[in-house]
Amino acid sequence: MNFSMLHMLPFIERVKASWLGQMISGSLWLLAVIESVHLLALAVIGGAVLIVDLRLLGLGIREQPVEAIARDAQPWFLWSWAVMIVTGVLLFASEPEKLYYSPPFFWKMTFLTVATIFALTVRRRVVLAGEGRFSPAVLKLVAITSLTLWLGVGASGRWIGFG
Amino acid sequence: MSLLPFVQWLAETPGSLALRESVWMYPLVESAHVLTLCVFLGLAVMFDLRLLGITLTSIPMTEIRRRLGPWMAGGFVVMVATGLLLFYAIPVRSYQSIWFRLKVVALILTGLNAFVFHSGIDRRVAEWDREPVPPPAARRAGALSLVLWAVIVVAGRMIAYNWFDCDKQPQPRLVNALAGCVVPAEEARR
Numbered sequence: 182m183n184f185s186m187l188h189m190l191p192f193i194e195r196v197k198a199s200w201l202g203q204m205i206s207g208s209l210w211l212l213a214v215i216e217s218v219h220l221l222a223l224a225v226i227g228g229a230v231l232i233v234d235l236r237l238l239g240l241g242i243r244e245q246p247v248e249a250i251a252r253d254a255q256p257w258f259l260w261s262w263a264v265m266i267v268t269g270v271l272l273f274a275s276e277p278e279k280l281y282y283s284p285p286f287f288w289k290m291t292f293l294t295v296a297t298i299f300a301l302t303v304r305r306r307v308v309l310a311g312e313g314r315f316s317p318a319v320l321k322l323v324a325i326t327s328l329t330l331w332l333g334v335g336a337s338g339r340w341i342g343f344g
Numbered sequence: 345m346s347l348l349p350f351v352q353w354l355a356e357t358p359g360s361l362a363l364r365e366s367v368w369m370y371p372l373v374e375s376a377h378v379l380t381l382c383v384f385l386g387l388a389v390m391f392d393l394r395l396l397g398i399t400l401t402s403i404p405m406t407e408i409r410r411r412l413g414p415w416m417a418g419g420f421v422v423m424v425a426t427g428l429l430l431f432y433a434i435p436v437r438s439y440q441s442i443w444f445r446l447k448v449v450a451l452i453l454t455g456l457n458a459f460v461f462h463s464g465i466d467r468r469v470a471e472w473d474r475e476p477v478p479p480p481a482a483r484r485a486g487a488l489s490l491v492l493w494a495v496i497v498v499a500g501r502m503i504a505y506n507w508f509d510c511d512k513q514p515q516p517r518l519v520n521a522l523a524g525c526v527v528p529a530e531e532a533r534r
Contacts, residue, residue: 209505209507213501213502213505216501217497217498217501217502220378220381220497220498220501221494221497221498223381223382224381224382224385224386224389224493224497225386225389226382226386227381227382227383227385227386228382228385228386228387228388228389228390229386229390230382230386231382231383231386231387231415232386232387232390232412235411235412235415240411240415241411241412242403242407242408242411242412243411244403244407244411245402245403245407249402249403250400250403253399253400253401253402254390254399256399257390257393257399332379335379335382336375336379339374339375339378339379340375343371
């Protein structure tokens, strides 16, 4: 599956012809810089997600309540997420046609959408609920779901390059 | 002393050849290398930010280290192992890449920074374990670590680009010197 099933070719053509698309695809240096920032933000978002999910699994900083860790990690998650989206949009603008027909890109966007919604709804509610509101089994299930979804984003993202 | 003969020999070994020409192995190793970034560097960033007194300030330093240390160490081992394999697959080009060389220098500096931290202010961690904002020496170590790791990540990404490759001549003399390129005299003069 890929995005071509949504018949968005006119939109893709417009992105490709836009000054942004032309500028980025025309400059290898610019592309390299954007990729680097995308990668740096990946490290931060990975840390912000993992530090909470490890705690949910009972494998992280066990001495502290989940809520305390989650509150500290939240701004780092949101900011690195925003940086990833902005740099991701720029990377998309550099080769919209290739990504339009790329199955891994389709899966990455699907995983990203689900992972983001899950992080801001179910996971957010569970981690901020306070001690004892949810059983350890629920916390573990939430952590495993979160890690699986984000791994899906990362792995399919990595696979775009091999298409 | 040049390691060029060694990496040239390395490139001819059957393992290097197999890895370089593999359809699945090389991409898999590369993916593992990049995605482990989240585990090792992601947690290291949180650790450094704690050293800076920016986040997790209510949590004692030693608790963070005790609980996250094993994950960071595990991630680090995978990063080094996969990194060595990536070098093993493409030894000559990597050896002669200014980005790879920059990355190695930054890695060594990171090691020195960690050594100075552990043999210095970290020995007295009991005194500042619960301080929301650690002492200046600890903050310096955290800041330096973040900067160096950023350099390592960016330099690592740049290895993929061939702007300064030895087989792309002419290059500025400085680039050839830093990359250790062996350039025939008539080509270098151009």
